[in-house]
Amino acid sequence: MSGWFRLTLGLLAVVVGAAWTVQGLGYVEDSIMAGHRVWALLGPLLALAGLALLWLGVRARNRG
Template sequence: MRGWFRLTVGLLAIVLGALWTVQGLGYVSGSVLTDRREWAVVGPVVVLIGLVTLWYGMRARRRRG
């Protein structure tokens, strides 16, 4: 069950990080995050954390068989 949780959290982090990045760069408007450079930096960091979490989740699922 832990593998599924990691996969879900990793995927959610990737989606949120990508959204925060495009909002921080000003491509998506209508939010307090729009055109804020800190979100253009935080977003890719969250995407990287999501990718690592996704990778660990895939490894856990593969080991359990």
Template sequence: MRGWFRLTVGLLAVVLGALWTVLGLGYVEGSVLTDRRPWALVGVVLVLIGLGALWWGMRARRPGG
């Protein structure tokens, strides 16, 4: 079970960050975040943090890691 929490949090961060990015860039309508550039930047940062968490979780799941 090692690494599952990190993988779950990482995946959630990537998905949420991607959503915030497309909302911030104005590609999705109907939200208070739509077409607000700071949310696009926050989304990109969250995606990068999520990718780091996924990498960290994969290392923890590796035998001997």
């Protein structure tokens, strides 16, 4: 995977993970995922995976 692809995928994962977390915690009421605890748990996990991808993407960009 190239550095740009990792950066893009990591940023997308962080944003989606944050959205899932906010919806799972019930801050967004007009959502199917609102108030469901599973999304409040999966969101931070996805965001952490996104941060790892961002870190790997930055390392790949700095090498090449």
